Ligand code: ADP
C-alpha cells in the first residue's frame with residue numbers, strides 16, 4: 001500500500017505540473033495570437049511587435065526544453081565519470097557569457113577526482129543551471145567561485161556567487177515548479193536540478209545572504 005501511495009503522490013505531482021505547464025504556455029500563445037491578429041489589420045503594426053513575438057516564442061521553447069528533461073524517463077545510463085572534467089567543460093561553455101557580464105570564475109577543482117556514477121548529460125544540465133542562475137544574479141558582475149571537496153564517501157561541489165542573494169522567506173520556494181523572480185524566467189531550472197540530484201541519491205543545499213551572495217552545494221555519493 002505504501003508503494004501505491006507513492007505512485008498516487010507522483011501522479012498528483014504530474015497533474016499539477018501539467019496544469020502549470022499548460023498555463024505557462026498559454027500566456028505567450030495568447031500574446032502571439034493577439035499580435036498575429038494585429039498583423040492582419042497591418043495599419044496598427046509596430047516594428048517592436050516582431051521582437052516581442054520572437055521573445056515569446058523563445059520563452060515557449062525554453063519551457064518545453066526544460067520540461068522535456070523532467071518528463072524524460074529516468075535514464076539508466078549511469079556511468080562512472082570524473083565530475084571535475086564535466087565541470088571544466090561546462091565552465092568553458094559558459095566562459096563567454098560570463099565575460100560579457102563582467103564575471104570571473106575562480107575554480108578550485110582537483111584533477112583526477114574519485115569517480116561518481118552518474119548521467120553525464122544530466123549532471124551537466126545541473127551545473128549549467130546553477131551557474132546560469134549565478135550569472136543572472138550578478139547583473140553588474142563579480143566572482144563565481146567553484147570548489148570541489150571530497151569527504152568520506154561523498155563529493156561536494158560548491159558554487160558561490162556575489163549576487164543579490166535570496167530572502168529567507170523565499171528559500172523554501174526554490175525548486176517549486178514555475179517559481180521565478182525573473183521577468184523572463186521559467187522557474188523550472190532548480191526543480192530540474194533537485195530532481196536530477198535526487199535521482200543520483202545526492203543532495204542539493206542552498207545558503208544565501210541578501211546583499212552578499214548565494215552558495216549552492218551539491219553532494220553526490222562516490223562510486
Ligand atoms: P529561473 O532561473 O528561470 O527563474 P530557477 O528555478 O533556475 O528559475 O530559479 C528560481 C529562482 O530562484 C530564481 O528566479 C531566483 O529568484 C532564485 N535563484 C536561483 N539561483 C539564484 C542565485 N544564485 N542568486 C539569487 N537568486 C537565485
Ligand code: MG
Pocket residue numbers: 129132133189190
Ligand atoms: Mg534558472
